[in-house]
Amino acid sequence: MAVWALGLNHTTAPLDLRGRFAFALDQIAPTLQSLRRTVGSQGHPPVEAAILSTCNRTEIYCAAEHPALEHTVGWLAESGGVSPALLRSHAYTLSDDQAARHAFRVAAGLDSMVLGEAQILGQMKDAVRAAETAGALGTTLNQLFQRSFAVAKEVRTTTEIGAHSISMAAAAVRLASQLFEDLRETRVLFVGAGEMIDLAVTHFAARAPKKIAIANRTLERGESLAGRFGGEAMRLADLPGRLAEFDIVISCTASTLPLIGLGAVERALKARRHRPMFMVDLAVPRDIEPEVRQLEDIYLYTVDDLAHVVRQGEASRQAAVAQAETIIDAGVRSFMHWMDQRANVPLIQQLQAQTDEWRQAELARARKLLARGDDVDAVLEALSRGLTQKLLHGALAELHAGDAEARQQTAAAVSRLFLRKER
Template sequence: MQLLAVGLNHTTAPVSLREKVAFPADQIGQAVASARAWFGRGASSLASDEAAILSTCNRTELYAANHIPGGVEAAIDSTAHFLAQYHSLPYAELRPYLYTLPQENAVRHAFRVASGLDSMVLGEPQILGQMKDAVRQAEAAGGLGTYLHQMFQRTFAVAKEVRTTTEIGAHSVSMAAAAVRLAQRIFDKISHQNVLFIGAGEMIELCATHFAAQNPKTLTIANRTLERGEALAHRFNGHAIRLAELPDQLAKYDIVVSCTASSLPIIGLGMVERAIKARRHKPMFMVDIAVPRDIESEVGRLDDVFLYTVDDLGAAVQTGLENRQAAVAQAEAIIETRVQSFMHWIDSRAVVPVIQELRETSEAVRMAELERARKLLAKGEDIDIVLEALSKGLTAKFLHGPQQALHNAQGDERARLAALLPQLFRTKR
């Protein structure tokens, strides 16, 4: 069994590539099934192959446990080819940006991700919820088996331990707070600005919370479903509009923050050019947190537009990093201990088939000797003689294999067997 993680994140790949490899939320289940089918080609059994996919604005990762012939390197290569094939990308274009983590490195990575150690915002809590969602989707698609189920259960337990026993989340600056800080560089007072949020998901809710604290002049939610937009806007004393109204309404807003699950840009260059003209070139601050991006990258070239992507927020969120280094070291120590514990469990799983076979063989021997004893009793043999024969027969059958192995072995192999057998049979030398 090869346990592995293959993916890319904000440290290994630019947003222009991450958006090509992102999995829309409504396609995760289908992608998990496709991954298992991909692994199930050839000698591997689809029933035993496992897969889970985590896809956020900062990362896309495929976790797998499979039995692909050729060992862990072949499994990693197959997984990387799956990501390229699924997204119709040239393998040579994608491969340099992928990290490939086998066995305990995959486990360590999952523990670190869930604990917030691998995030753009060190210690941020959103990733744990995103990982739990990914696991639920994988389970619903039949992607979780013995190994990934156990790994993710331990992942969540480790994340809880890290967050409750360390200060890894202390002093952190969220993406939402960073967006507010950047906006304040453009506009002296956000209280004088009209703010538009596009989408109604968790990230938009966080951003709206931070901007609402600055008491903007107006706050608007644009969403494909008006009812959901209105529900969110009501919390911040704002109002909602439909996405279809954006072309006519965009010019009204000084600050625009977008984060939807759309696979295509919602705001194009032409739409923004018309808005800037209508605003008589008054500056517009735009933040695109979505992956794939909601705002065409060409918009950033306009003189009166300040466009920031999720990657552009990276530097701003490093504030307070020094204060968290002690917590990081403590968290890493916890994770390392839990990784070794999980790998010990993995090793123990390797002998399960051997133990099962041993039990089945022993049971067959026991039943054969028991049947022989019953026949003797049926013939009227004395019960003490039958029990004596039964015990001797069982002993002889169980010792036959070890005795033969010891007799046939030579040199160092015989010495190892001679040292091992007393431990197996708990005898004194």
Template sequence: MSVFALGLNHTTAPVDLRGRFAFTPEQIGPTLRGFRERLEKPGEVAIVSTCNRTEVYVGANPTLLTPAMDWLAGIGGVSSQTLRSHSYVFEGTAAARHAFRVASGLDSMVLGEPQILGQMKQAVREADTAGTLGTTLHQMFQRSFAVAKEVRTSTEIGAHSISMAAAAVRLASQLFEELRDTKVLFVGAGEMIELVATHFAARTPKALAVANRTLERGEKLAGRFGAEALRLSDLPARLADFDIVVSCTASSLPIIGLGAVERAIKARKRRPMFMVDLAVPRDIEPEVARLSDVYLYTVDDLSALVQTAGEKRQAAVEQAEAIIESGVQGFEHWLGEREAVPLIKALHQQADDWRHAEIARARKMLARGADVDTVFEALTRGLTQKMLHGTMAELHSADNAQRAQLVHTVSKLFLRQNPRDPADETR
């Protein structure tokens, strides 16, 4: 069994296209099982879905790549050709290398950002629960987590990153002279909003509020920051109260429309409003960006702020890549061993068959009255002849070109203490 990865991310596809392939946690399990049913043979599959990427990892024959591409295109409601033009494919060890780089934060919009590792671990849990994980993908992901841990502890890759949350605060600071004088609204109550709220709360704004579809969950997050809890249904009436709005929900449709923002701006008497849409698909209608007093940013718009440069960053990346390459070689070796498993089983079975046959012959000899030494001699000679028969036949039938390589291989297998040099055969 091999591995391949099919995906699209912030470097290959715009945010609106990525939104078509975003999966909520509730959608992952049924989607995984649905895809596995399409495989010709039992295979393994896991899906990593974040605001910046959707990736399908498959443990199966690479011939299933085209059906996987067609299936994913159908999920997103686009043609296979459109998906191919905005996606990437990795096979075998290249798929493992990609997974290791993603887990380590080297393939993220924010170099070294830590959130992706947790998201990949969640993807593994979802696949395990759905029954689609399997030994090969489990091994690859566990190795990717170990590599990511080593990268974070052995390099300074994380020290040179700016999180999306920090980038949002930096942008807001450019618009508002004092964040202490602003009122901030967070829409949603997931991990990303919690992270953003932590960064904004550190700047002690005048007021904080959390709007969430489930009021109880919103109240729990609001309580951590001394914020007001709102229902999503309160948004149209309360939007004008806030200078900064940061939204990240799992909604499949925008929850903040152009009309609501237009009314809010009018009520604010043209005072500017800073808005950040971290959701994929979008939470805020893209037309809002056209309003003259609104400053709307998406996850893609933040990319310029989260790039870092310099010699230290490059050194950290090179060090991380070396750690990743070592991990890839380990996984490649493991895959090779897995491919040899059927042969190993067959060898053990054949050896057992020979052993049982010689034991049965020895018992017959003993029953006929043969002495023990004669029986032992016959048993060991029989086993030896069976073990060497195929090898000797190959040596005798090989031509000169084949024989040199065959002699070298046989010497490694049978004469490990005193391997023969193939050149000896020509002297």
């Protein structure tokens, strides 16, 4: 069995390229079906597959009897509308133990922009559930991910990897504080109502801004989030006309097209008489047109712009990283040992089926002898002799076949298998 991974993340690919390969959770099932059809059409057995897609990474994990890494690269490049060569220049490809090591490091937060952050573990669990629902998760990948979760739990409970970790939301608050003297005098708009926005609202609400509003495609969900913080909910359709009311805009949706365009921001600035606006676009693909950054009085940050802020304090956690890597090394060795054992499963199944066939045949013969009144001890003797002869027949035949060297190797194997002394 082979395992492989293909991915690109915040360290290997620019934001706009990552946006081409972002998959919303409701897209995962048909996307996985497309991947499995494409790789399967190349003459390979059915492929196990899972896709992890976040604002910082898109990764494909696969398992099959034979590796199909190049076909996977070709499929992902086509889905993103780029050439395979361009994708390879920004992607990483990993096989077997290296793929397992990467999965374990991702789950433990060692490969995140925010070292030790816990959100990626939940996102990975969502990806596994989506793959399972789509029928794309087999025994091997399930084992890989379950072990990833176990390793991540051990890392978080036995090391200080997550201590003093600065989240993306906390970094946004820190940057906003540098622009506005007192966040209590600001009006904050959040676009979206997902997990990232929930976290961002929590951080900003702690600074008690003058106003909080949630703009979301589904008003009910926006109202639910806004209600927790005493905020207002609004529809996305109302966003352009009300943008000028807000000093801070934090956006993170699953939209495939920008929701906040250059024209809308220009009109908002004019209405605000060019009072500054602080904007953070946490979405991949972007929610805010990149040209907005060029406007005076606009301070626009993307997920990549926040990198240097969230990396502060990482040096103090390097000892924890070393501890975490040791735990991960042990996890990788354990997984690869399991993989090696899995390679013998078909042979074990064949042996069990063969011996069961012999057992049933000897039992049937014994029952016939007993039914006609033969002596029980004689029947049991014949049963045991018949089973023994069947079990030894192949080994004895091999001991008499082949040249001297082959017979010597067979003799050693037979001695190892049949002449072991009970301890």
